[in-house]
Amino acid sequence: MDDALNAAPARKKVVLLGSTGSIGRSTLEVARLLPERIELVGLAANGSVDALAAQVRETGVKRVALCDTTKVAALRALVPADVTILAGPEGLAELASMEEADTVLIAIVGTAGLQPALAAIEAGKHLAVASKEILVMAGEIVTAAAEAKGVKLLPVDSEHNAIFQCLDGHRGGEKEVSRLILTASGGPFRTWPADRLADVTLAQALKHPTWEMGRKITIDSATLFNKGLEMIEARWLFGIGMERIDVVVHPQSIVHSMVEFIDGSVLAQMSKTDMCFPIQYALTWPERVAGGLQPLDFGKLAKLDFEEPRHADFPALGLARQAGLTGGTLPAVFNAANEIAVDAFIDGKIGFTDIWRVVGETMHSHHTAPASSLEAVIEADAWARRTASSFAGVAELSL
Ligand SMILES: NC(=O)c1ccc[n+]([C@@H]2O[C@H](COP(=O)([O-])OP(=O)(O)OC[C@H]3O[C@@H](n4cnc5c(N)ncnc54)[C@H](OP(=O)(O)O)[C@@H]3O)[C@@H](O)[C@H]2O)c1
Structure with missing residues (x-):
């Protein structure tokens, strides 16, 4: 038999920025399930030193970065002496360019991940992107840099990962795609009358009906700004004009997004609402790998609903379209x-x-x-x- 076919699959060496957050913790879970496929070689956070130190002890990584320089001494006291600690935004960029890594997963909330993302691309690393804000802020720059360096942008956001899966292996190219259809849960206020929205409290906005996520994205999901950010993110990841990116509300969050082709066929990707699915696909791509994730049990799915977003009551989608078109x-x-x-x-x-x-x-x-x-x-x-x-x-x- 051919030796190449028998060769052990490549083990991805991954730097994880934002390791202490919701996506970061799910990424550690995926790495735990697939030790023969994924090796974490660097971790970074802002200031959660206890959580980061526990992750260092678990994974055995030898390089970490902490954005908050005032907490470096506290971290030093908690990790083994042979662990290198890089500090500040420059430290994050240095970690993202480290020689040993082949992929950098950016899961920092907001735009603080932009400079490390550009540093990673410059160093020739593939970029797994959860931080949608960096593509919304600087999509043109990030995609041009990735193209110039010949590195891949791998979507981690469940909607974009779904579209990536639907397009994977599709040879017809962008001209055969008629629309990208992003699904939105609709958030906790999907059915609330418009005149009650002004009174929404923080506690109510932080209760997402289907996903467990960090605070900022949970609020963004309640306002629908999350979906607006995702419309612009999709425009850059897939090179499709804003006018061909639509949103449909799907409260069960089982269909993660869809691609409509010019012949009228629609491909959808489905799984349980667990970010480990898109993270695993992004980190094992171009292969699919058996892990510990459970498939859907269709007998237990009562129904899948789809409805139009309430554009007038949730203006975030209109603002996003205006931003993306302009x-x-x-x-x-x-x-x-x-x-x-x-x-x-x-x-x-x-x-x-x-x-x-x-x-x-x-x-x-x-x-x-x-x-x-x-x-x-x-x-x-x-x-x-x-x-x-x-x-x-x-x-x-x-x-
Ligand atoms: N959560 C989800 O299910 C989900 C799904 C799709 C996309 N996303 C996107 O993924 C990103 C992360 O979301 P999340 O929900 O995981 O957020 P989160 O739970 O709030 O975690 C944010 C992470 O970023 C780190 N961080 C914040 N500012 C930093 C800085 N200046 N330098 C370095 N690290 C910094 C935090 O470190 P500390 O703990 O030290 O503060 C933490 O590790 C967001 O862009 C979000 O839109 C999330």
Whole structure:
């Protein structure tokens, strides 16, 4: 028999940025299930030193990065002496470029993952992307850099991973695709009357009906900004115009997204609502691997519902379409304004429906410029944070 066929499958060496978060913890779970396929070689977080130290002890990684430099000494005391600790945003970028790694999974919430993502691409690493915000802010730059370096962008977001799976092996190319259809759970307020939305509390917004996720994405799911961000993310990942990206509400979150082809056929990808599925596919691609994940039991699925989003009551989708169609720096502004508004809502400074207002007002005040340079995008992002903070009536919360 051919030796090449008998050879053990390649073991991916993965750097995981945002290891202490929801996606980070699911990635560790996938790595635990597939030790012969996935080896974690670097971990990074912002400041959760106890959780990071426990992950270092479990995985045996020898290199970590911590963005919050004030906590490095505390981490030093908790990990073995032969573990290298890199610090600050530069430390994250250095970890993302480490020689030994072949893939970097970015699961940092918000846009702090952008510089490490670009460093990873520059160093020739494949990028598994959970952090949708970086593609919304700088999709043109990230995709051009990946193409120039010949590295792959592997979607981890369940919707984009579903589309990636539906398109995988499809030889007809983009011209045979008629629409990408992203599914949305509709969030906890899907059926609420519009006049009750202004009174939504933080606790209510943090109760997602189908997914367990970090705070920011859970609020984004409640406003539907998450789906708006995903529309723009899809535009960059799949090179499909915004006008061909649609959203359908599917409360059970079993169909993760669909591709409609020009002959009218639709391919959908389904699985349980568990982020381990898309993470595993992204990290074992181009192969499918038997792991410990359980398939759907169709006998127990009562029904699958689909409905139109309530565009007028949840304006995030319209704002996203406007940002994506206009392009240039407007998507970066859309994203940054949303980050500020979500922080302000979490801090109790603004109401739930103010999130839409703050993002809309910030977008309408912006003079869109081309987004082909990183400087232009960073400048638009900083402008949007200042402007959104003022529309939210808060001191600027973060840069
Ligand atoms: N959760 C999901 O199911 C899901 C699904 C699809 C896509 N996503 C996307 O994946 C990303 C992560 O979401 P999540 O739900 O996992 O968030 P999360 O639970 O809030 O975790 C965020 C992670 O990012 C780290 N982090 C934050 N700021 C950082 C910085 N400046 N430098 C380094 N690390 C930093 C945090 O570290 P500390 O713990 O130290 O603060 C933590 O590890 C988001 O972009 C989200 O939209 C998430």
